[in-house]
Amino acid sequence: EDQVTQSPEALRLQEGESSSLNCSYTVSGLRGLFWYRQDPGKGPEFLFTLYSAGEEKEKERLKATLTKKESFLHITAPKPEDSATYLCAVDQGAQKLVFGQGTRLTINP
């Protein structure tokens, strides 16, 4: 059974303090790993798709990387507006996504 585990569950950082969020996965044939951002009371907003080990993608202060067993979302010099829940998901086929529990990130000014 495909599984996605995210850590930590919650993370508090000071503005400018860089860190990484982890997403470990077990899946029978990776068809894509996705990172989404979710603000309270809203639906997930797409950030990145990664397909193969070694792949990296960047967007502003965020950078996602992928290995055969896990993905990291690195956040560099975060700002308070980066506070959100970050969700990781894998495609288990037929476009069906399995989500992790998410990491609630809080950036204090």
Add this chain to the structure above:
Amino acid sequence: GAVVSQHPSRVICKSGTSVKIECRSLDFQATTMFWYRQFPKKSLMLMATSNEGSKATYEQGVEKDKFLINHASLTLSTLTVTSAHPEDSSFYICSARELGRRDQPQHFGDGTRLSIL
């Protein structure tokens, strides 16, 4: 970019009421849409896959007679929670991917907060 719209954003109603939630893809067509349920501080759980012109596919443990899905066009799927009870209170979210665009991710609506009194 691709936009998915959900309506209503919030519903509060009495136990026993049936509630319909709409999910529309505004600037693209989708033969498949997905319905998720999310409990507070929990992740999204896939409920069902909505297929245009055919029956929905439900995940294990999801009652198809309780959660009726209709996907009548390439831009609209509806989820009806029939005879809703307090335990059906939750955040319901839909998603869709543009037809024929495997390079595109799923895009999500902003969800519907359902509260059954």
